[in-house]
Amino acid sequence: MVLLQPLLIEHLDRVGLTVPTDVQATAIPTISKDHDVIIQSYTGSGKTLAYLLPILAKIGPLKCSSETDEPDKKKGIEAVIVAPSRELGMQIVREVEKLLGPAGKKAVQQLVGGANRSRQEEALKKNKPAIVVGIPGRIAEISAAGKLQTHGCRFLVLDEVDELLSFNFREDMHRILEHVGKRAGGEQPNKTLGPLARRIERQTIFVSATVPFSVVRAARSWGRDPLLVRAKNVLPLDSIPAAGPVSISGKQMRMMLDSARVYASSIYIGSVLLALICALLIHNKLLTLLAIIIEIGALVW
Template sequence: MEVLIGQTHRNMMTFVSSRLLLSRGNFIPLKKLCFVSGEAKIHTSMRVQSRIDRQNRPLTLETLGFRSERVKEKGNNTNQIGPMSLDKDVPRSIKTAPKRSVPVKAVSVKALEIEGAPFTAKSFLELGLPPLLIEQLDKVGLTTPTDVQSTAIPTISQNRDVIIQSYTGSGKTLAYLLPILAKVGPLKCVSIVDEPDKKKGIEAVIVAPSRELGMQIVREVEKLLGPEGRKAVQQLVGGANRSRQEEALKKNKPAIVVGTPGRIAEISAAGKLPTHGCQFLVLDEVDELLSFNFREDMHRILEHVGKRPGGEKPNNKLPPQARRVERQTVLVSATVPFSVIRAARSWGRDPLLVRAKSILPLDSVPASGTVSVSDPTSSSTSSILTQGTVESLPPVLKHYYCVTRAQHKIDTLRKCVHALDAKYVIAFMNHSKRLKDVVFKLEARGMNAAELHGDIGKLARSTVLKKFKGGEVRVLVTNELSARGLDVPECDLVVNLDLPTDSIHYAHRAGRAGRLGRKGCVVTICEESEVFVVNKLQRQLGVPIQDCDFTDGKLVVSKVEKEKQKTTSEVAR
């Protein structure tokens, strides 16, 4: 009996001491505390929140260690936070939550909308880019960063793995290219000195799902590097001569390679693409790269880029952060379904979701995916998209739909082009076999048109794109091939001759118009039985898609639609 009383007394003392330890108010930077009684073998677990969760504060560029000139002028009343630590002291200007002596439930971290610098920088100089790079930006006429660039550039510069999510045409390509060029290539910061014993090789790998997007990225890099530095970038896309690409790699020794998964994996497997010392891995249009077609190639890329050779063992004496893969992973897309979030958690190191004027930790992103909008049995009230899908559309776009019979769709397309006086039109269909018939009927009605799809050769595709961008072709009839990466800033009208399979595909199609703040329209031509799909797209994307018709050479919004808008405005008041 005495032994039992003694053990009970010791157990009670252990529990009391643990409660006293928490009630003193001192912060304990551990996610979980375990108290074990040596004799009674009683195991007690308690969860203690990190400081950011406990005080319900969002992540900002300031907490990542970046400060703009405007912030520095206010004085040194804020505690500076290291770039790789989020659990240190936060600025005093933010009121702290009252201390609690008992564990509380974790509060999801919310994004913070900030209108001050550096989220809305007025110049690239504020973002800490090197002088040579800023000088080159001035030469090509780029002086003011977009919102997503103001947020992403300093975040990537702080060596953070990120997902960049913003609507198409918002400047995502430069958002990741500029911080890379600040550390890699001839325009990098002067203070970055290469180690004499270190062999110079591939320092950045950029992967794109299509040849067109890959070649477009290469042109952007070459434009920034200028004629003298063009050899610093090499394209490795499918459909081109592989042996010539390998010769160029050997001769030019580029610092940056841009290509498609198949060709990069192919040359890597041949041992002619050393990427173990790579600093950056960028996956553009990552949601497309997650498709089954790219699975094996992406696996090889992820296993070889920026990872140490098999014979080199990591130093176990280093902290876990230092033992990680050296590469910095950047994922980019206009839409971020949960499959991308899951991939980022697997491939990256504490990645952040970066949007225009906000930074979001992945832990706060809901585990929701997407479902097909053509399925009438799915619930309309369910949350099937992440917040990123809602923000994936250019803000100045106008959305309409027109109901007609299937045999009248092409004639409705012609009326739509004339009514809106559109000069650059992209018409989307779901099946490439029907494209030629649409082009034939449009040309028979006196409208210059051309088809673009994956079954035609590389030279033919380049010729069609050149004619479209040059204004020789007014209507480009295409499939999902052009929904990603096709950059024609002058495009002012997108027409869905066939309904997109889901809201993500709608967003990518629509993003071909209204790029970089320009005006544009998206018109979906559908049958009466497909209107419910349009209504579902409208609810999911959070944008009004107005019912319209084309009469007397004008776009006319239906009376029912006008009544809806009137009722909505009255309710809002």
């Protein structure tokens, strides 16, 4: 297990973070052992630091002394953190900057909307950050322009991954997943997992307050044997049952077939049909008004 660098612990003490939360105490050693994980915990439980600390222990100015760079290796972006909103992205950047201190702020670069893209590209070229934090659209946009090199990236974090699975982010996420951690000449992904399959070089961290089946499916496809971190527990993803047909209990069935409910539903449907017939065919205002009154009465009942 990678231990936190004394300098990193010193910075934590300086900002008043001396006791880890449950999810941090569980996630930090698990991520440090190079496991892909899903971090599930409620808002405000410290999920951001739960993945930031083990990442900062391996990259950037506060990394552990045991994490030596390979000789003649060109430094580049080593961690990409994706957030669904500008607000969350900037919040994560502030957390990183708070830990790094004024001297290490250049190690992180935000790539969010609402900011000048050219200036962001210039900052990437000038500062050569180890960590980029941004929204899918801006990260994919700069990557497509050839200004964001992430093929040698070691970490990919998908914060609020349940929102990142939205259809609106589909194309941008496709590009991010295809390029982050893909090294030239590296092993190709398992084609049975589809084009969004994970590259073996990167460590993927999924973060969410909830873990619906869509998140489980994404983690299985994009991760390598990911573990589920919940507060004090670490569970294999296989412990989460796959989604199956929804079963209806006998009590629910009796409630659905209750005579009063069926009668009210019949009146409501009949009233709707009568109102449509009166309005479209008979053109009788009195019958239409009567049907609407009956319909409202059935709905209230």
